[in-house]
Amino acid sequence: MEFTMLYGKDPDTVRPSEEHGNETPAERRKTFRRLVDSRSATLLPGAANALSARIIEDIGFQAAYLTGAGFTNTQLGLPDLGLVTATEIIEATARISDVCRLPLVVDMDTGFGNALNTYGTVQKLERAGAAAIQIEDQVFPKKCGHFAGKAVIPLNEMLGKIKACLDARTDENTLIIARTDARAVEGFDAALERAHQMAEIGADMLFVEAPETIEEVRQIGALPTPQLVNFVVGGKTPMMQIDDLREAGFSLALFANAALQASLKAQQEVLGSLYKHGSLEQVRDRMANFEERQRVVGKPDLDALIERYEGS
Incomplete structure (x- = not known):
């Protein structure tokens, strides 16, 4: 696969948005809305940190997902049990x-409090650059969507939080993704009913977490x-092929922690061998070389800027 540098080859003639996507958060949000509206099951890999996000962009994906579980695992070394804060x-x-x-789609768990807390968190995430913000209906402290022992808040409380999200955004293209974990708590039919109610209140996207059969996914x-x-x-x-997801009508196919699981395995193998x-x-052969590491983090681009501003 051929890769290109993040900012292009000539800082005097190439702007980031001309070759590598969207320069401003507003442009990114418009692009993301178009992706969602296309219902093309766009692949959405998870990034636990800025390096992972750079790799996702470098490979050629169209969007990235800030995973709460991945962030907790990598930054705290702990499981996804509601231990991160809004500030983090x-x-x-x-x-x-x-x-x-x-x-960037951002997982903000349960909104870090009540509807008022949710309102403030959405404002801050939008200012920080989020293109879409996901909120879920679990009881705080939440758990990973594929853990046992979850609980969900009353539907009316969740609908209030979604209203707060919609009111808090200043850009209509900042999408609000409403997630329900009711499948594991109240059953599939109850989860679908919650999803319908969330859509009626105005959620831009729906995320029914942890369906257990292909037929449930299709529904x-x-x-x-x-x-x-x-x-x-x-x-x-169950895993499904991307063509089947497109046929089923999905907008996004999220692989929130594929990169994290691959990284964990690679580190175990390399450090175990050491x-x-x-x-x-x-x-x-399991490691990127020094030059590749520097390329991915943008050193050639910054070297070009140093030469431009400090060179003779």
Whole structure:
């Protein structure tokens, strides 16, 4: 696969938006709305940090997802049990938006409090660069959508939070994604009913978490409001082909922690070999070289700017 630098080859003649997507948050939001409206099951990989987001953009994906579970695992070294704060997610959103030109979907868990807290969090996430913001109906502290022992708040309370999200945004293209975890708590029919109510209140997208059969996934895709489906290796939802998801009518196919699981495995293998052999010779082919590492984090582009501003 051929890769190009983040900002183009000539800082005097090439602007980021001309070759690599959207320069401003507003442009990213418009682009993302078009992706959602196309119902083409756009692949949405998860980024736990700014480096992952850079890799996602570099490969050629059209959007990225700030995963709350991945952020908790990588930044805190803890499981997804509602342990991150609004401030941490807002700061992570800003860091990613600074270096990644893709539209960013942000997982804000339960909104970090009541409807008033949710209102303020949406305002801050939008200012930080979010193109879409996801809120779920679990009882705080929430749990990973594929964990057992979840609980959901009353429907009216969740609808109030969605209203707060819609009122808080200043850009109509900032999409509000309403997620329900009721499938594991109250059953599939109850989850669909919640999804219908969330759509009626004005949610831009629906996310029915952890369906357990392909038929359930297809029923979710038939809902009139644009849909997101989440796949987790080892989770409750069976894997499906992208063509089948497009046929079912989904807008987004989320792989929130694929990169995280791959990274965890790679680190175990490389560091395990180092521990065993006292050398990296056996696993050199499992590692990016020094030049590739610097390219991905944009060093050639910054070198060009240094030459432009400080060179002779």
